[in-house]
Structures are given as structure tokens and as C-alpha cells.
Amino acid sequence: MRPELGALVLMIAAPAAAGPLFVPVEAPEHSYAGGWEHFVGGGLASFDCDGDGLPELYAAGGANPAQLLRNRSGDGAVRFEAATPPALALNGVTGAYPLDIDSDGYLDLAVLRVGENRLLRGGPDCRFAPFADLGFSSADHWSTAFSATWETGRTLPTLAFGNYVDRADPDGPFRACDVNHLYRPEAGGYGPPTPLEPGYCPLSMLFSDWGRRGRADLRLSNDRHYYVDGGEEQMWAMEDPPRLFGPDDGWQSHKLWGMGIAARDLDGDGRTEVMLSSMGDQRLQRRTDPTRPSYADVPYDLGTTAHRPYAGGDGRPSTGWHVAFGDVQNDGRDDIFIAKGNVEQMPGSAMDDPNNLLIARPDGRYAEAGARAGVASPHRGRGAVLADFDGDGRLDLAVVNRRAPLQIWRNVTPDSGSWIAVEPRQTGINTRAVGGWIEIDDGALTRIREITVGGGHAGGSAGPEHFGLGPAARIRLRVIWPDGTASDWTDHDANQTLILTR
Numbered sequence: 001m002r003p004e005l006g007a008l009v010l011m012i013a014a015p016a017a018a019g020p021l022f023v024p025v026e027a028p029e030h031s032y033a034g035g036w037e038h039f040v041g042g043g044l045a046s047f048d049c050d051g052d053g054l055p056e057l058y059a060a061g062g063a064n065p066a067q068l069l070r071n072r073s074g075d076g077a078v079r080f081e082a083a084t085p086p087a088l089a090l091n092g093v094t095g096a097y098p099l100d101i102d103s104d105g106y107l108d109l110a111v112l113r114v115g116e117n118r119l120l121r122g123g124p125d126c127r128f129a130p131f132a133d134l135g136f137s138s139a140d141h142w143s144t145a146f147s148a149t150w151e152t153g154r155t156l157p158t159l160a161f162g163n164y165v166d167r168a169d170p171d172g173p174f175r176a177c178d179v180n181h182l183y184r185p186e187a188g189g190y191g192p193p194t195p196l197e198p199g200y201c202p203l204s205m206l207f208s209d210w211g212r213r214g215r216a217d218l219r220l221s222n223d224r225h226y227y228v229d230g231g232e233e234q235m236w237a238m239e240d241p242p243r244l245f246g247p248d249d250g251w252q253s254h255k256l257w258g259m260g261i262a263a264r265d266l267d268g269d270g271r272t273e274v275m276l277s278s279m280g281d282q283r284l285q286r287r288t289d290p291t292r293p294s295y296a297d298v299p300y301d302l303g304t305t306a307h308r309p310y311a312g313g314d315g316r317p318s319t320g321w322h323v324a325f326g327d328v329q330n331d332g333r334d335d336i337f338i339a340k341g342n343v344e345q346m347p348g349s350a351m352d353d354p355n356n357l358l359i360a361r362p363d364g365r366y367a368e369a370g371a372r373a374g375v376a377s378p379h380r381g382r383g384a385v386l387a388d389f390d391g392d393g394r395l396d397l398a399v400v401n402r403r404a405p406l407q408i409w410r411n412v413t414p415d416s417g418s419w420i421a422v423e424p425r426q427t428g429i430n431t432r433a434v435g436g437w438i439e440i441d442d443g444a445l446t447r448i449r450e451i452t453v454g455g456g457h458a459g460g461s462a463g464p465e466h467f468g469l470g471p472a473a474r475i476r477l478r479v480i481w482p483d484g485t486a487s488d489w490t491d492h493d494a495n496q497t498l499i500l501t502r
Contacts, residue, residue, distance in 0.1 A: 034063030042382025043095025043458025095458025135189035147454025156185035162202035200231035221258030250292030277320030312352030327468030330417035333360035341380030379404035421464035
């Protein structure tokens with residue numbers, strides 16, 4: 001019988017710690033603004049575009065120009081400066097995701113917009129330009145979700161764009177969700193997209209090989225506020241043509257005001273849990289069948305619903321946006337960050353709605369630490385990044401806010417545990433090994449991590465995968481490459497970043 005979520009976590013011994021602690025650092029002036037078309041979106045992308053090993057940030061601006069923030073951290077400080085090349089200074093940007101589309105070693109950007117989406121080719125020293133020869137074209141949509149994967153035998157990634165409300169529908173906005181689009185490469189480029197319909201106003205999507213069967217399927221989290229009735233959460237089986245999973249496959253109908261998706265194996269059983277943020281309660285789900293896409297909410301008493309603000313005195317339902325897993329104390333247990341904030345002036349939802357930082361405890365439950373950690377911002381949070389900005393092994397934090405300044409915090413948690421960061425690379429196609437898996441054995445538990453592009457809310461990260469290790473000084477690891485080939489197990493000291501090239 002499958003152990004309850006958190007049971008295996010009891011095997012990990014971690015050093016006593018006072019708890020997570022973040023301090024604000026000065027950030028370049030930037031905010032996400034605009035009318036109702038920018039109530040959603042506001043994504044933040046994280047990726048190293050200048051080769052110094054530290055991630056830059058690309059922040060959506062909505063009605064304001066999007067900005068590239070160059071990472072100038074060093075000497076014990078986190079610092080960013082605004083340095084946006086003309087190709088990235090776009091208006092109407094709702095979000096962006098980094099990936100190496102043409103497998104030339106430089107990370108490119110898929111940019112989501114109210115208008116035409118863009119694929120921008122990356123180059124040395126954070127230079128970007130439109131691709132000249134991919135044949136990609138995008139009509140005028142309101143795009144709010146994205147994911148990508150490399151399907152077997154393809155030399156370019158398969159791209160999925162999630163489109164929100166159809167602004168041209170005279171009967172909208174309710175029951176007027178747009179059609180989503182899937183771009184499968186052909187003849188060295190992209191032709192017209194395949195419609196994925198019905199569309200139910202997605203705010204996040206994620207390609208994931210949920211069953212480790214060698215094929216990534218596409219999960220969408222949809223906003224019930226606009227599909228109102230008749231819609232639900234979706235998962236597309238990536239067959240030819242794609243089809244929706246249904247009850248006969250084990251997929252259960254599930255409805256929520258979906259905002260973000262994050263996936264992580266939290267208990268070491270080899271199956272990834274899924275966290276869904278929403279306008280209301282947040283849903284942590286686990287697989288209930290090892291062979292089918294069947295998911296069920298974890299028990300309420302695990303403390304992951306975060307359905308009302310924990311500070312500020314506003315007792316109305318809370319609104320979650322970007323969601324991310326990450327071990328902010330390096331104790332060997334993955335915590336959960338959720339960017340929070342009212343859509344605009346929705347009277348049924350909390351206005352004073354601080355971000356959540358849910359800390360995993362040894363018994364498998366989660367405890368709120370946003371206020372004492374210093375990240376309980378009162379602004380309308382949207383996109384976020386949880387990544388190591390200064391290379392000290394602790395995950396830092398940045399959040400894009402609607403009609404309020406972007407915020408950056410440095411993680412200064414005392415007495416944190418050991419860590420390791422791993423980035424697989426391969427020559428040829430799919431240089432960042434998207435669709436591969438990392439397995440880490442610290443002597444107490446083996447953890448798995450899938451390399452994906454997508455999820456969150458309107459923004460994603462590319463870079464080393466961070467693992468907190470608690471007291472472990474050495475670990476074993478291996479990589480399962482996208483074609484299913486497994487590397488040998490190798491031993492490594494903790495507290496370093498490894499780039500493993502195939």
C-alpha cells in the first residue's frame with residue numbers, strides 16, 4: 001500500500017534551524033500594469049544569458065515595456081540592473097519562458113503577449129533577435145500559458161500556447177474562452193498550429209511525463225471565472241492527433257479557478273505530486289494510480305490549502321498565482337512558495353493577501369512562514385522566481401507585482417543545510433535535456449526531478465536544478481536522458497553546482 005505523503009520524509013535528519021529568513025534588496029524600477037487584459041499574467045523568467053553562471057530576470061510589463069534585469073551579484077550581495085535590448089523591450093507582454101529552441105547552446109525566449117506571441121533567438125551577452133527561418137506565426141490572441149517539450153524524432157520542440165478569453169467574441173467575456181494552440185515542428189520549422197479545443201481559459205500548462213513512460217502529456221489549469229460552467233481541468237494525451245484524457249483513462253473531472261501548476265516528487269516514491277494555485281484554496285494533489293493519470297487532493301490537515309490570508313486581517317478567500325517548489329532551508333524537504341494578490345478589485349476576495357511560504361515539516365505537514373521569513377508583501381503578486389541569484393547555495397526570490405514595484409529578496413537563512421545544483425547538458429538536439437530526469441541519492445532517500453519547460457504562472461526558469469540535502473556531505477546521482485538512456489551513478493561532494501555534459 002502506498003505510504004501517505006510525508007511518511008518517507010521522516011527518514012531525513014536535518015539540522016536545527018531558526019527558520020527561513022529573507023531580506024529585501026534594491027530592485028530596478030518595474031511594475032506590471034494595464035487594463036483588464038493585464039489583470040492576469042505578469043510572468044517572470046529566469047535564465048543565464050551571459051554565461052557567468054548567475055540567472056538574469058526577464059519581467060513582463062503588460063502596458064509597460066518588458067524588462068531584462070542583468071544579474072550583477074557578487075561580494076556577498078544580490079544586485080540586478082536594468083539592461084533591456086531593443087528586441088526584448090516589448091509592450092503587451094504577459095509572460096515568457098526560456099528554452100534552447102534551435103539547440104545552438106544559447107537560451108531563447110518564448111514571449112507571451114496580448115497580441116502576437118514571439119519566439120526570440122538568444123545569442124552571446126544577452127543579445128536577442130527574431131528567428132528568421134522557423135516559419136512560426138501567431139495571430140492576435142491573449143496568451144497566458146505556455147509549455148514545451150521535445151517529442152521523439154523531432155529536431156525542434158513542440159510548443160503549446162494557452163489562450164485566455166477571446167476578446168473578439170461579442171458575447172464575452174464569460175463563456176468566451178479562446179482555443180489553445182499546439183505547434184508541432186515539420187520540415188525544419190513550424191506550420192499552422194493544431195487547435196486544442198475546447199479551450200477553458202488556461203492560466204498555466206505543463207508538459208510532463210507523469211507516468212515515466214517516455215511521453216510527455218500536456219496538463220492545463222483553467223480559470224473557472226470565465227468558463228463558468230461546462231469546463232474543467234484538462235490533460236491532453238500527446239498522440240497523433242492529441243486527445244483529451246477522460247474517465248476511461250482514469251482522469252477525474254476537476255474544476256477550480258486555476259492559476260498556476262508546479263510538479264515535484266515530495267516523498268521519494270518516484271511519482272510527482274502536483275500543486276495547483278487558484279482563486280480560493282490551493283490544491284496539492286498526488287497520484288492515486290501508478291499506471292493512470294489519476295489524482296486526488298491531499299488531506300486538508302497537511303496545511304497546503306492556504307485559502308485565506310494569514311496576516312493583514314482580511315478574512316476573505318485568498319488568490320494564488322505563481323507557485324513553485326524549492327528547499328529554502330536546504331533541510332532536504334521541498335517547501336512551497338505562492339505569489340498572492342487580488343485580481344484587481346474583486347470584492348469577494350481578500351485585498352490584503354500576502355505571499356505564502358509553506359515550510360515542509362518532518363512529519364510531512366506544512367507550516368506558514370511568510371511573515372517571519374520576511375516575504376509577506378501586501379502587493380498584488382503575479383509571476384515569481386525561486387532561484388539562487390548569487391551562487392551561495394540558498395534559493396532567493398523575486399516577484400512581479402501588478403501596479404506595484406517588482407520585489408527581490410536574498411535568502412540569508414542561518415544554519416541552512418548542504419545542497420547541490422545539477423544541470424544536465426547534451427550536444428546535438430535539445431541541449432538542456434528537457435524531458436530528462438535527475439536522480440539524487442543522499443543515503444537516506446532517492447529523489448527524482450523532471451526537467452521541464454512550463455508551469456508556474458506565465459513564467460519559468462532554465463538553469464541548474466537545486467536540491468537541499470540536509471546534513472549529507474556526499475551524494476550519488478545519475479541522469480536519465482530524454483531518450484531513456486541512463487548514465488552511471490557517480491559520487492559527488494555536496495555544496496557545488498554541477499554541469500553534466502553528455
